[in-house]
Amino acid sequence: MKKRRNFILSMVSIAVLCVNLLAGCGNTGNKPSASGNNPKAEAEVSQTTAKKEEVKAPPKYVFLFIGDGMSFPQIQSASYYLGALENDGKVEDKKLSFMDFPVIGNAKTFDKTSFITDSASAVTAIATGNKTSSGTINMDESFTKKYESIAEKLKKQLGYKIGILTSVNINHATPAGFYAHQDSRDNYYEIGEELAKSGFDYFAGGGFKEPAGDKEDQKSLYDLAQENGYKVIKTQEEAKKLKAEDGKTLIVAETLADSDSMNYQIDAKEDEWKLADYVQKGIEVLDNDKGFFMMAEGGKIDWACHSNDAVASIHDTIALSNAVKKALEFYEKHPDETLILVTADHETGGLSLGDAGTNYDTYLKNLQKQRISFAKFDKEYVSKYKENKTDFSTVLKDIKDNFGLMSSDDADAAKEPSIVFTEYELNLLKEAYERTLSVGTAKQEDMSQEEYELYGTCEPLTVTVTHLLDNKSGLSFNSYSHTGLPVPVYAIGSGAQQFGGYYDNTDIFKKLVELSEVK
Known part of the structure; x- marks a missing residue:
């Protein structure tokens, strides 16, 4: 085998030499190469260059957008709707901000107990690379082992600043998957306690669910957050003034709607902060020389589809697209250091x-x-x-x-x-x-x-x-629940090529670990 490989390499070298000789005869005015027209040296230089191109620094700035309940039907319906509006009902589409990303993958979403996952087990897969039972956040199905999320790893090992944003409750399943470890997603108070102790730098979006516990006689989660060094902001005017030097922050939307979540996009007033505004503010306060990780969830896409409201789903999918635009503006300034991913935990409603x-x-x-x-x-x-x-x-x-x-x-x-x-x-x-x-x-x-x-x-x-x-x-719609459809993974930036293909949702975590080089 070794002799054969050497023979092949020799033949390649001879071919390269012949090409160079012919090129030299036809163009005697060319300047000599750095290797003095030595084919072997040129081949070595070419191989070294290729290796350097393969070895890139870990992405310094990572954006992970999760459209809860959003698969291809939600994305395409929003795209077609915008196209129809702009073209007087004609068959035209208008692409959302992430639909032209250069890399698109597909992720399977089943968990340990069902082909149809819930948000808790789905986010556990995405955030920690582990399958678990439905309803469980970052623990195994026996509830004896805790899993560390990619956000926790980046914070502890690389000193990245961490931002967690959502249009639903900040202690809901998807955001909780990046800082909490609970046997049940319904442990809202305990999840809130973990948030307060997480040390993460920026939380924003909806308010706490059950902030005083299910018995409503415990210390408020907002007070616990403040006791653990968080500045709690509840007005847009305060949020506008927020700066990086203000330290750890929790911004709660000034106008809260059902279950203390943010308004649906269709119901929000023009001057009301949307998910895009919280992403923009997050970029301002998280940007630093070491790097940052930001997870932003469009949580009400899921809620709308549970109730079979296609229009509300479309508008919140567009809101997520607008939030991605803010990350793209940052990416354009730091193209070699930024990775943007847009995906989902599952599809909801069986939208067709x-x-x-x-x-x-x-x-x-x-x-x-x-x-x-x-x-x-x-x-x-x-x-x-x-x-x-x-x-x-x-x-x-x-x-x-x-x-x-x-x-x-x-x-x-x-x-x-x-x-x-x-x-x-x-x-x-x-x-x-x-x-x-x-x-x-x-x-x-x-x-x-x-x-x-x-x-x-x-x-x-x-x-x-x-x-x-x-x-x-x-x-x-054919369901009021989640479905087992795969979800898309759109990627752009440093390491984006890793996210093409068809794979398991746990591989999103594994690819992020490989790229960031954390243990």
Whole structure:
């Protein structure tokens, strides 16, 4: 084998020599090379150069964006929606900020107990490279072994500054996966205690879930954070003034919505800070000579899809794309030192681009008629319907104003193209409203199969409205839960080439460890 390799190398050297001699005969004015036209020396120089190109410094600045519940359907529906809006409903797409990243991979998402993961076990895989049981954060399925996250490793071993951001609760499963170790994702108070002791530099987004514990008699998690050296900021004006020298910080969104999370993008006011603003501020306070790691989660994509609200999902996917733009602006200044990853923990809702009622057609421009999220409609309208037993004709008017859906009589009087209920759809809506008034939301075990398939655990009226708008636009959901779809991994920057291909979600951690050279 050795003789054969030497023979092949000799033949290659002869070929190179012949090429150089011929080139020299045809161009006698060329300057001699640094190796004096020695083919062997040139080959050695070429090999050395190639090795130097392969060996790159670890990425100094790492951004990991996680769209909770976001797989290809959520991304593509947002892209097509934007394209339809900008082109008057025509078949055009508009790419999100990360869709043109040079490297795209696919990650499997199953965990130790199911082909369909939950967020806790999924983030454990991404953050620590270990599979575990559903509902568990950074521990094995026996709850006896704790796993160290990539964020913890980078902090302890390399002195990187660490930022954890989310549009949902800061002690929710996905953000917790980078600093907490719990046998249950529902241990919100204990997770909050670990946050306070983490030593991480920057937390931002939604507030704590159960800040006083499930018994509501423990010391506030906000007080614990302050006792552990965190500056707790609860207004945008304070957040704007924040500087790196202010030290460890927890920013809670000034305007909180359902379950003390940030507003859905569709409900947020124009001057209200979005995920992109918290990313921008994070870059300002984390930037340093040693490096930083930032995880930013678009958590409400998942919440919207659990409730089958495609429009809210689309707007929050766009919000995540806008946040990625801030990282891209930083990358353009530090292209050789920055790595940006955009991925997800799982897909939620079984979203499909296509519906039985529209066959091969879509009418995505219809979706712009929806003005508020399902959650805001529940809070501001449905709660009052229940209290006042509002007549159905008034409910229909509110549905027309907030979702653009109307009866044929209203459509006849309208001056613009309308989305009209069929008689079948109107009957579905009436039945849903009657159930909202008589039962409201219910647990799956308290419902018949038909009731669950129609309403899930959502408010019957609201989910029926979003189903009808989705379906009439050419979108549909087949679940109120997570699905087993693989998720994309988009990558750009230092080490991005490592993230192409089809692999397990645990490999995201393993690739980050290899690139950063931590133990």
